[in-house]
Amino acid sequence: MTNAASFREPGNWLGGFYELAIEVGPTGDDDRLAAALAAVWTAAGVEGCVTGRDAEPEEQPEAPCTLASLAGTGHLQGRVRLPEGQLVVCGCMVVREEDGSDWLDFYVPTGALDAAGVPARAGLMSYRSAVLDDWLASVATEAHRTVSFPLALVGWEVSGSTDAATLAGRPPAHRTVGYLLPQGGSLHYAQANA
Template sequence: MTSPAAFRDQTNWSGGSYELAIEIGSSDDAQIQAVLSALWSAADAHGCFGQRDHEPEEQDPVPRTVGSLAKSGHLHGQARLPTDQLAACGRVTIRDGDETSDGLDLYIPISTLNHAGLA
């Protein structure tokens, strides 16, 4: 059985995702950082990694910052589900460049929830 927390199992990252997208409305990095930190805490997320093709224990964590997010494109971690299981999750910024519609997206892939018995 596939672990819902596994990064390397690509089936954990397929089939769409449930996401929380927050429009921040400004390209100010401090605002995006505040939302990033709040979402990470609210999701009870563990770890912060730049690669999803290596398990967390096989890579060095990256800082939980807008800079790391910009460098990696996505940040990956493991969110605690209501069942107390860890599930692979990700975050991405949406920066449109017009300074009016920047945002942050936290997502848990549907297949990960299936592996946890929740979807």
């Protein structure tokens, strides 16, 4: 049986990402992006912070949870405990849109979710778990208390599927992913319903 928390298990990193994708704001605000990174890492309760996948976290130097560390390899990795108690590999990356927004993507690879036995509705091009959606929404809500942002999305491979300007403050009625939008100083969570 595969250990879902092992960095050396190549299957743990396969299959796409179950994500919390946060539209942090206009591209170029490094202080805001760095604050969002720290807030999400803390809110998710990530154990460790490293830049490599070829060795277990305890076998490599700890990396600071900063944009500079992230810029070196494109990803920061650690381990996170899921709501039902399974310890799995996880990571974070940044997407900077030219003339657009900075996005912070916190993810758990679906290979690790499969290894952990997380029940989900799998399809040809998707992966869905209401438990993970709710957990990632709670991570976004906690992070939003530190750094406000215009939009967060939760689900399988959600990054870049829309943006706050397109939504104009309202989630669609038919939702294949979860949407978190600010309303009255806090985040409103519109769960996936399709």
